[in-house]
Amino acid sequence: MLSSIRALIRSLKAAVNPDRYRPELHYMRGPGPACREQKSRAGDGDTDRA
Known part of the structure; x- marks a missing residue:
């Protein structure tokens, strides 16, 4: 009896x-x-200097 009550409580907890x-x-x-966006901003500045 006690084990079935524990199982019921456990299943209710899992459901809630x-x-x-x-x-x-x-x-x-x-x-x-x-x-x-960060990568595109970093790439824009490097291509102008080369």
Whole structure:
């Protein structure tokens, strides 16, 4: 009886507050627009001096 109550409580906790790792929230897909902007600004000044 006690083990079934514990199992019920555990399943209710999991349903209310799922504490699972979700990789799609942490996956980086590559450099973003800010990185591209910095690289383009750095490249503009170097080509004029050469």
